[in-house]
Structures are given as structure tokens and as C-alpha cells.
Amino acid sequence: MSLSFRNEKSSGLLTVARARFAAAMALLLGAGPASAGIRWNFQTPVTPIARQIYHLQDLMFGVCVVIFVIVFGVMFYSIFAHRKSKGHKPATFHQSTTIEVIWTVIPFLILVAVAVPATATLLKMENTSDSALTVRVTGYQWKWHYDYPAQGIGFFSDLSTPVAQIENQEPKNRHYLLQVDHPLVLPVGEKIRFQITAKDVIHSWWVPSFGVKTDAIPGFVNQSWAEIDVPGTYRGQCTELCGMGHAFMPVVVKAVSQADFKKWVAAQKALMVASAAGDNTTWTEADLLSHGKAVFAANCSACHQINGQGIAGTFPPLSAGKPFSAAPAMLQKLRHRGFLTAGGHVVMGPVKNHLRIVLHGIAGTPMPSFSGQLSNADIAAVVTYERNAFGNHTGDVIQPAQVAVLR
Amino acid sequence: MASAAANHEAHPAGLKRWLFTTNHKDIGTMYLLFSLLMFFVAGSFAMVIRAELFSPGMQIVQPYFFNELTTMHGLVMIFGAIMPGFVGFANWLIPMMIGAPDMALPRLNNWSFWILPFAFTLMLSSFFMPGGAPGTGWTMYAPLSIQAGIGMDFVIFSIHLLGISSVLGAINIIVTILNMRAPGMTLMKMPMFVWTWLITAFLLVAVMPVLAGTVTMVLMDRHFGTHFFDAAGGGDPVLYQHLFWFFGHPEVYIMILPAFGIISQIIPTFSRKPLFGYESMVYATASIAFLSFIVWGHHMFTVGMPAPAEMFFMYSTMLIAVPTGVKIFNWVATMWRGSLSFETPMLFAIGFLVMFTIGGLSGLMLAIVPADFQYHNTYFVVAHFHYVLFSGAAMAMMGGCYYWLPKWTGHMYNETLGKWHFWLTTIFFNVTFFPMHFLGLAGMPRRIPDYALQFTDLNRVASIGAFGLGLTQLLWVYVVYQTVKGGKKAASKVWDGAEGLEWTLTSPPPYHSFATAPVIE
Ligand code: HEM
Ligand SMILES: [Cu+2]
Ligand SMILES: [Cu+2]
Numbered sequence: 001m002s003l004s005f006r007n008e009k010s011s012g013l014l015t016v017a018r019a020r021f022a023a024a025m026a027l028l029l030g031a032g033p034a035s036a037g038i039r040w041n042f043q044t045p046v047t048p049i050a051r052q053i054y055h056l057q058d059l060m061f062g063v064c065v066v067i068f069v070i071v072f073g074v075m076f077y078s079i080f081a082h083r084k085s086k087g088h089k090p091a092t093f094h095q096s097t098t099i100e101v102i103w104t105v106i107p108f109l110i111l112v113a114v115a116v117p118a119t120a121t122l123l124k125m126e127n128t129s130d131s132a133l134t135v136r137v138t139g140y141q142w143k144w145h146y147d148y149p150a151q152g153i154g155f156f157s158d159l160s161t162p163v164a165q166i167e168n169q170e171p172k173n174r175h176y177l178l179q180v181d182h183p184l185v186l187p188v189g190e191k192i193r194f195q196i197t198a199k200d201v202i203h204s205w206w207v208p209s210f211g212v213k214t215d216a217i218p219g220f221v222n223q224s225w226a227e228i229d230v231p232g233t234y235r236g237q238c239t240e241l242c243g244m245g246h247a248f249m250p251v252v253v254k255a256v257s258q259a260d261f262k263k264w265v266a267a268q269k270a271l272m273v274a275s276a277a278g279d280n281t282t283w284t285e286a287d288l289l290s291h292g293k294a295v296f297a298a299n300c301s302a303c304h305q306i307n308g309q310g311i312a313g314t315f316p317p318l319s320a321g322k323p324f325s326a327a328p329a330m331l332q333k334l335r336h337r338g339f340l341t342a343g344g345h346v347v348m349g350p351v352k353n354h355l356r357i358v359l360h361g362i363a364g365t366p367m368p369s370f371s372g373q374l375s376n377a378d379i380a381a382v383v384t385y386e387r388n389a390f391g392n393h394t395g396d397v398i399q400p401a402q403v404a405v406l407r
Numbered sequence: 408m409a410s411a412a413a414n415h416e417a418h419p420a421g422l423k424r425w426l427f428t429t430n431h432k433d434i435g436t437m438y439l440l441f442s443l444l445m446f447f448v449a450g451s452f453a454m455v456i457r458a459e460l461f462s463p464g465m466q467i468v469q470p471y472f473f474n475e476l477t478t479m480h481g482l483v484m485i486f487g488a489i490m491p492g493f494v495g496f497a498n499w500l501i502p503m504m505i506g507a508p509d510m511a512l513p514r515l516n517n518w519s520f521w522i523l524p525f526a527f528t529l530m531l532s533s534f535f536m537p538g539g540a541p542g543t544g545w546t547m548y549a550p551l552s553i554q555a556g557i558g559m560d561f562v563i564f565s566i567h568l569l570g571i572s573s574v575l576g577a578i579n580i581i582v583t584i585l586n587m588r589a590p591g592m593t594l595m596k597m598p599m600f601v602w603t604w605l606i607t608a609f610l611l612v613a614v615m616p617v618l619a620g621t622v623t624m625v626l627m628d629r630h631f632g633t634h635f636f637d638a639a640g641g642g643d644p645v646l647y648q649h650l651f652w653f654f655g656h657p658e659v660y661i662m663i664l665p666a667f668g669i670i671s672q673i674i675p676t677f678s679r680k681p682l683f684g685y686e687s688m689v690y691a692t693a694s695i696a697f698l699s700f701i702v703w704g705h706h707m708f709t710v711g712m713p714a715p716a717e718m719f720f721m722y723s724t725m726l727i728a729v730p731t732g733v734k735i736f737n738w739v740a741t742m743w744r745g746s747l748s749f750e751t752p753m754l755f756a757i758g759f760l761v762m763f764t765i766g767g768l769s770g771l772m773l774a775i776v777p778a779d780f781q782y783h784n785t786y787f788v789v790a791h792f793h794y795v796l797f798s799g800a801a802m803a804m805m806g807g808c809y810y811w812l813p814k815w816t817g818h819m820y821n822e823t824l825g826k827w828h829f830w831l832t833t834i835f836f837n838v839t840f841f842p843m844h845f846l847g848l849a850g851m852p853r854r855i856p857d858y859a860l861q862f863t864d865l866n867r868v869a870s871i872g873a874f875g876l877g878l879t880q881l882l883w884v885y886v887v888y889q890t891v892k893g894g895k896k897a898a899s900k901v902w903d904g905a906e907g908l909e910w911t912l913t914s915p916p917p918y919h920s921f922a923t924a925p926v927i928e
Binding site for chain 1: 860
């Protein structure tokens with residue numbers, strides 16, 4: 001469903017003008033690669049707050065247009081009538097206290113008039129009490145994690161647009177860059193409170209149709225809320241620059257009926273039981289490698305790159321013997337861990353060190369801790385993969401139990 | 408009013424003249440040329456950005472490099488093009504406008520300028536460091552700026568240098584204006600341009616040290632084990648934003664008040680009528696400067712401030728629109744029943760008036776907190792600040808350039824080409840930036856190298872406009888070059904409606920402006 005980008009019947013002032021302008025633009029441009037059409041206003045609001053914001057924006061736009069037309073109506077009349085080329089002689093007045101008081105007071109009153117509805121909406125937005133459901137949203141470089149504390153469900157939500165589309169090797173699909181592997185699922189018709197934070201740098205969680213945009217800040221938990229009244233899929237993006245992958249961490253929300261939501265919760269719980277079972281079994285090497293490859297692509301490739309070669313200066317390669325240039329302080333730390341010295345670096349060294357780095361991250365660097373994000377099986381798989389891919393033929397096979405003891 | 412005796416003309420020639428000069432005109436020229444150079448450097452980054460955004464998908468640069476370009480475009484435009492540009496105008500004009508021979512502290516003046524090339528070499532060299540230039544945006548928010556590579560340290564040091572340069576320049580301007588006015592020139596007789604710069608200089612002295620302190624804290628967090636902005640160490644990432652915007656909002660007025668000054672000189676000249684409401688213009692400027700210290704929170708509505716704080720910043724921000732409105736109304740009233748003519752400087756001034764107002768009105772929309780939740784960090788904000796900074800600050804400088812160029816060089820510029828420059832700039836500017844309002848409303852975040860398909864059409868329009876806008880500026884350089892080389896001789900009073908001491912000097916003026924002070928009645 002693509003409710004969010006469908007052109008709705010726009011309400012408000014300049015509808016006709018907008019439509020004409022749109023038609024003219026469309027003619028001018030021919031049919032662009034996006035047949036979705038140009039949108040001239042906010043996405044269709046589906047919460048009471050988003051609707052109020054939409055009206056505030058229309059009101060403000062109207063006020064601004066009226067002020068603009070009056071002021072520049074006067075100016076353009078003057079340009080037309082008071083030209084030297086027409087022989088107009090200049091007047092000499094240069095002061096009038098009355099008129100200056102008038103044009104200070106009138107704008108002030110207009111502002112007071114718009115401040116009233118704005119304040120009312122603001123106070124409603126800030127009231128997060130009496131919610132029926134709480135969802136925790138955590139920003140990571142560069143994906144979102146969603147937690148339903150009362151239901152005991154949690155999962156990552158990652159961009160699912162294939163790299164080939166981003167690199168222009170495949171045609172782009174309809175929801176290019178606005179699609180994820182696991183959307184956030186929410187029930188309609190009840191007040192949902194979001195508790196928003198981040199693990200590494202500042203992100204911002206935005207769903208335009210809900211009128212919710214809240215910064216996700218490490219060390220802070222911000223709150224906001226939504227009560228969705230139309231089922232559908234709503235799409236937004238991270239709106240605080242958070243590094244290289246900032247454009248690639250969309251927010252996708254699926255709003256479903258309350259009955260469907262209950263079914264979904266039950267299904268998620270069953271899935272979690274199955275995944276916990278994975279931590280207690282012994283995996284074959286082939287399974288570890290294929291699962292590890294997927295885990296690596298989803299969690300590590302943004303920094304270390306899909307081919308494990310890293311990026312000079314910031315992200316070290318995970319490939320034995322690959323040279324790496326970086327700031328002296330960083331090289332120092334890497335050398336300390338055996339990087340580039342005889343015996344290769346972490347991926348070729350003792351398994352325990354390697355596991356510890358992936359579990360606990362490297363403090364003070366962008367290398368995050370994955371202990372909260374990945375299961376023991378995931379970590380066992382990704383480490384097995386790293387130690388046998390990118391030209392690192394260690395032959396090591398790591399089982400979930402080895403990870404469990406290091407937690 | 409006596410014109411200057413021309414006995415102080417002797418000065419070294421060649422490179423030495425420029426390196427060691429303490430002359431306000433030479434230093435002014437260097438500032439202006441440097442600012443023009445930086446305008447093109449930062450502009451070329453913008454061209455790459457717009458080329459990348461011409462189509463969805465990654466085209467010509469990598470995402471991280473895109474962020475580096477965004478950061479450097481912003482930093483270089485603000486600190487390299489706009490601020491030094493206005494200092495160039497101040498250097499050239501303030502002594503001539505107040506009847507002084509030169510700036511009060513000429514050696515300091517030389518030093519303020521010569522810091523700049525070093526500072527920008529440092530800043531731009533960060534592109535070649537491991538990890539590249541910072542990819543944090545010009546706002547350099549922590550913790551992202553703590554994560555960045557060594558290029559960040561280069562940028563921090565260059566900001567320290569720029570801060571020193573700006574503060575020294577500002578002190579010089581304050582001292583000059585307060586001490587070197589010709590007899591009879593009371594404060595309330597000063598030209599508006601001098602007034603706006605006096606107030607700007609105070610803003611600079613007040614906030615540049617705040618920025619220097621803030622980036623030093625980032626430096627300490629990066630290298631010396633402090634945790635000012637690191638939540639894991641008990642620090643506060645939001646503190647960074649408060650400190651940055653306490654500098655940042657006055658900074659936007661540092662970039663626009665001198666533009667107000669230039670416009671207040673141009674409009675009366677071509678309306679052949681004195682500036683309407685001079686006194687209220689002075690008070691409006693002063694109250695804008697005061698209010699600019701208490702609105703910083705409007706850049707942070709989404710960080711989770713408590714409702715009372717959001718209300719305070721909303722009301723104070725709306726309030727700042729009132730004196731801004733007064734200025735617009737006064738300019739229109741100055742034109743009203745004048746005897747208008749439309750030479751290039753006047754075209755730029757009218758363009759400024761219309762388009763700056765569009766930026767002011769979108770600013771007003773941004774001040775409405777609930778709506779700002781939707782606009783914040785989208786292309787709507789990009790449109791807003793380009794309407795105030797490009798069609799505001801930059802186009803005011805273009806207008807000022809045409810207005811005083813005959814005075815500075817002694818030659819008239821080519822009026823036809825000047826008008827072409829104005830019209831092409833205005834058209835391409837609007838083609839570039841007007842659609843960005845709609846992109847923002849429809850949901851396109853700012854600072855992204857790739858976007859969803861429904862944003863394609865308007866991005867194409869914006870990119871085409873941007874290429875046209877960039878190319879048009881070469882025409883400007885050509886006109887200036889032509890005028891410096893030669894052309895019709897300019898009279899002392901270049902424009903028949905112009906008022907002020909600078910027009911009593913010859914064109915070009917003598918090396919030292921007023922060797923004996925003129926007396927103002
Ligand atoms: C009527 C006067 C103005 C009002 C009410 C106003 C309001 C605002 C608001 C509320 C924002 C924050 C938007 C957001 O990020 O959500 C903003 C951003 C901005 N404004 Fe204004 N503004 C005004 C005039 C100006 C002027 C004169 C300038 C510069 C000459 C300016 C430059 C900027 C810049 C550079 C930003 C974006 C900063 C960034 O995030 O990088 N504004 N303005
Ligand atoms: Cu982001
Ligand atoms: Cu501001």
C-alpha cells in the first residue's frame with residue numbers, strides 16, 4: 001500500500017493554482033522516471049495531531065501570502081507609478097510616527113492570533129500520558145531498533161533496497177529507499193507512546209503522516225505519541241545527519257487493525273522461541289557460513305564494506321594483509337591489537353579476542369557492541385564467516401556456545 | 408566639505424604592497440577578492456552536490472564524500488564568502504562614510520585579513536586527510552563530530568583562526584566608528600550601513616568566542632579524555648546544540664545586518680528620497696540584535712525540550728519578525744512617491760526586498776513549533792535559509808558591488824551586462840530554490856545524497872537552476888574585471904540621488920580618504 005505518497009484531494013487555499021502549476025510542470029518535464037507525480041504539500045495526515053499541523057500550515061501559508069501580496073502590491077504599484085522615466089517628482093517625507101506604530105502593532109496582533117492555535121496544538125503534542133501501548137525506538141548507525149517492552153518483542157529494521165538499485169545496476173522499484181526488512185507494526189485506534197533514544201550518534205525518527213519527528217539522542221529518552229486512524233503503510237526517514245548511511249535508514253510503519261496486531265504479536269513470539277533454539281544447537285560449517293554472510297551484509301557491511309575491504313581512514317579492512325592508512329592515533333590502537341604486524345590482525349588471531357570485539361565493540365571508536373543486537377548464533381556465524389572469507393582461510397568454526405561463555 | 412589632499416599617495420608596489428599594506432582600501436579589496444574566490448570554491452561544491460542529486464541513485468560521489476561536500480559548502484560559504492565579503496565592504500566604506508582617513512587600527516586590520524588564507528588552507532586541506540573532511544554538516548553536532556576523522560581537528564583549528572580574525576576585525580570596526588567620526592557626525596547622523604556594521608561588530612565580539620569554546624570542547628572530547636558531549640561518560644549531546652545555536656542564531660544576523668545596511672544605502676539613492684524612518688530603522692536593527700540572543704532554541708524544537716521552553720522560543724522567534732517587518736515596510740515607504748530609476752544596484756535591492764521577504768515569511772512558518780516538527784531538517788529549511796542568505800546576504804553584496812564599483816575603480820560598469828547578471832541570477836535562483844519548499848513539505852530530508860523516486864522531478868528542476876545560477880556568476884566576474892580594466896570615467900557623485908561623504912571624494916578616491924576631516928553641518 002502506498003497511502004503515504006498518494007495524491008489526496010488537497011484542502012486549503014491555493015488548490016487550483018497548485019493543480020495548474022503542477023500540470024504546467026508536468027508538461028515542462030515530460031514524464032519523469034517517477035510517475036508518482038509531484039506532491040505540493042505535507043503527506044496525507046492520519047493522526048489528529050498531523051491533521052492539526054496540516055491546518056496550521058495552511059493557515060500560516062495563507063497569512064504569509066496575504067502579507068506578501070499587500071506589501072508587494074504597494075511596492076509594485078510604486079514601481080509602476082512613481083518612476084523617474086515617467087517624470088515623477090520625488091516627495092520629501094521621511095517619517096510618520098503614526099504609520100510606524102500601525103505597522104508595528106498590526107503584525108504583532110497577527111502573530112498573537114496565530115500563536116494561539118499553535119500553542120494549543122503544541123500542548124496536545126506534548127501530552128504523552130494515558131497511552132495504551134509503548135514502543136521503544138532506538139537509532140543505530142544506520143538502522144532502527146524497535147522494542148515492545150510489554151509484549152517482550154524486539155527487532156531491527158533495516159533498509160531492504162538492494163545495493164544494485166542504489167548503484168543504478170537494476171531498475172529502482174516503487175518504494176526505493178523507503179522500504180525495510182521488518183517494518184514497525186502498530187495497531188490503529190489507540191494511543192501509542194514512542195520512547196526514542198539512540199546508541200551512537202543523534203538520529204531523528206520521522207513519520208510525516210503521523211506528525212511525529214523526534215530526535216533520538218544517546219543518553220536521553222524522548223517521548224512522543226500517535227493515534228493512527230487509518231490502516232496502511234506509512235514511510236518516513238531519519239532526519240538528523242548521522243554519518244555515511246544517513247540517507248539509508250528509512251522508517252516504515254504498518255498500521256493494522258487491533259485484531260491483526262494481536263495475531264502479529266503472537267507470531268513474533270513464536271519466531272523468538274525458534275531463534276532461541278538456534279543458540280542451543282550445534283551448527284554445520286556450511287550453515288554458519290551462509291547465515292554469517294547474511295548477518296555480515298546486514299550489520300557490518302555499512303562500515304567494513306560488503307567485500308570486507310573497509311574504507312581508508314575510518315573503517316579497517318577485515319581482510320588479512322590488506323594495507324590501511326589512517327590517523328596515527330588510530331593506527332596505534334590497531335597495531336596494539338596486532339593489526340598489520342606478523343600473524344595478521346584480529347580476524348587471523350585468537351578467536352576469543354575476535355569474539356570479544358564483536359560482542360562488546362571497541363570503546364571510543366565507531367565499532368559498536370553487538371551483544372544486544374545479535375544472538376549467540378548470529379555472532380558465531382558472522383565470526384566464522386569473517387575468519388573464512390575475504391581471503392582469511394583460518395578454517396575456524398565457531399559455535400553459539402563459545403559465544404555464550406564470553407557474554 | 409573638503410576633499411582629501413593627495414599627498415599621501417606613496418606606497419610600495421607589487422606583492423609587498425598587498426602583504427604589508429595597512430591601507431583600508433587595499434585591505435578591503437583583498438577581503439572582497441578573497442570572498443569572491445571562496446564564493447566560487449564553495450559554489451563548486453554545491454555544483455557537485457546538485458549534480459549528484461540530479462537523479463536518484465548514487466551517481467558521481469560516494470555518500471560520505473557527499474557529506475564532506477555539504478559540510479565544506481556550508482562552512483566556506485558562511486565563513487569564507489559571506490562574512491569576509493561584508494568585512495571588505497566595511498573596510499572600504501566605513502572610513503569614507505564617517506570622514507576618517509583610515510581604520511583606527513591599521514596593522515590589526517592587515518593581520519585580520521592575512522589570517523584568512525591560512526585558515527582556509529587548513530580547513531580545505533582536511534579533504535586530503537585520512538578519513539577526509541568532516542561529514543557532519545556545518546553545524547558539527549556532537550557526537551558525530553567526535554566520531555569524525557582527523558580532518559575535524561583541522562576544521563576546529565581553522566575555526567579558531569577565523570574567530571580570531573573576526574573578533575579583531577570587529578574590534579577595529581567598533582573603535583573606528585566610535586572614535587574616528589568627522590566633527591559633527593553624531594551617531595544618529597551616521598549612514599545606515601555604518602550603524603548596521605556597528606551592531607554586527609558587537610554581535611561578532613559576543614558570539615565568536617562562544618563558537619571557539621564550543622569547538623574546543625569537541626577537541627577535548629576527541630583527544631583529551633573529557634566527556635562534555637558524551638552521554639556514556641556523563642556528558643550531554645544536547646549541550647553542544649545549545650552552545651552552537653547560541654552562537655548560530657546571532658551568526659545568521661551577522662550575515663544579514665550588513666546586507667540591511669547596503670540596501671538602506673541603495674534604495675534612497677534610486678528613489679531620490681531620504682530613507683523613511685531612519686530612527687526606527689536603527690532601533691529595529693538594535694532590537695533584532697538583542698532578540699537574536701534569545702531565540703536559539705528554535706533550531707532545536709525536536710530535541711525534546713519541555714513545552715514551556717518550546718513556547719518561549721516560539722514566541723521570541725515570532726517577535727523577531729516584527730522589527731524585521733518594520734525594516735521591509737520602511738524600505739517600501741522609501742520607494743513610495745519617490746522618483747524611481749532601475750539601474751543594476753536598484754534591481755538587486757528590489758530583488759533582495761522581495762526574495763528576502765519570502766525567506767522571512769518561511770522563517771515565520773518555521774517558528775510555529777508544531778509545524779516546525781514537520782519542516783525541521785527537510786528541504787523546506789534549505790529553501791528558507793537560501794532565501795535569506797543567497798537572495799538576502801549574497802544578492803545585497805552583488806547590489807553593493809555594482810553600487811560602489813564606479814567609486815572604487817573610477818570606471819562605470821557595463822549596465823547591460825549588469826542587468827543580465829541580475830535577471831539571470833534572480834530567475835535561476837528561484838528555479839533552484841523555490842521547488843525546495845515543496846520537496847521539504849513532501850518529506851525530503853536535507854543532507855542526503857540519494858532520495859526516493861517521488862522527489863525526482865523537483866530535484867531535476869533545482870539542479871538545472873543551480874547549474875544556471877553557478878554559470879551566471881561567471882558573468883559577474885567578467886563585468887567586474889571589465890570595470891577594473893577600464894570603461895567610462897565615473898564622476899565623484901556617481902549616482903545623482905546619492906547622499907553621503909563617500910560621494911564627495913573623487914572616483915577612485917585618494918589612497919587616504921580624508922586627510923583633513925570634513926565638517927558635517
Ligand atoms: C523573520 C525572520 C526569521 C525567522 C522567524 C527565522 C526562523 C528560523 C527557524 C525557526 C529556523 C529553524 C528551522 C529548523 O531547522 O527547523 C531557521 C533556520 C535557519 N535560518 Fe532563519 N529565520 C529568520 C531569518 C533568518 C535570517 C535573516 C537568516 C540569515 C541571514 C536565517 C538563516 C537561517 C539558517 C542558516 C537556518 C538553518 C540553520 C541550519 O540548520 O543549518 N534566518 N530560521
Ligand atoms: Cu540520520
Ligand atoms: Cu535561528
